[in-house]
């Protein structure tokens with residue numbers, strides 16, 4: 001993450017208030033701003049300047065009742081989201097609507113297992129096994145080549161019926177025109193036997209129990225401030241998945257908003 005003018009400006013404004021100093025609010029991360037950050041008691045003295053800057057955004061967010069997560073000086077989706085809220089609040093004096101954490105529906109009518117290898121193998125079989133072709137109730141478009149139409153894809157046989165019910169309900173609820181308009185048909189893949197990015201555990205895609213939608217506009221590290229599927233207009237769509245016990249990593253963890261899985265956290 002790079003500290004941009006908008007980040008530094010907010011930090012300068014808040015430092016002026018917090019420390020009763022008089023920094024020029026110019027977005028320039030110079031010596032005066034760095035020195036001021038070094039005098040903030042709550043920030044670890046051993047941290048570098050940038051880490052202190054991020055830590056100060058977290059600290060200020062938390063003090064304003066906006067959950068930025070742990071005060072660790074690291075930029076993640078939670079901090080990015082908190083920054084957007086804090087920035088708007090500081091500019092306007094009004095908390096943006098819909099900024100609070102979403103409470104996803106957490107029921108489990110199909111008894112999806114917990115997301116760990118033992119439970120997943122017991123429930124779904126070995127990675128890559130027990131796959132069945134799902135005929136889609138409405139055509140999907142390949143997210144990386146939108147002219148290509150997908151009429152079916154492979155998924156785990158255990159989730160087959162549930163997935164079919166979800167997609168049928170999406171079609172009934174929205175109709176094909178609205179589905180296209182909202183990009184609910186932009187398919188980013190299901191079965192894919194691979195390790196989690198940056199880890200050695202199997203991705204839930206390895207069992208064919210996870211689906212990605214519209215990855216371009218819901219990138220892995222994007223949080224609520226940026227991901228398309230975090231917008232209120234998608235609440236009903238998420239509700240259809242959650243009624244069947246499916247889990248959105250976006251709705252529960254605020255990252256990887258493209259990803260929906262039949263495994264509990």
Ligand SMILES: [Zn+2]
Pocket residue numbers: 205210211212258259260
């Ligand atoms: Zn995924």
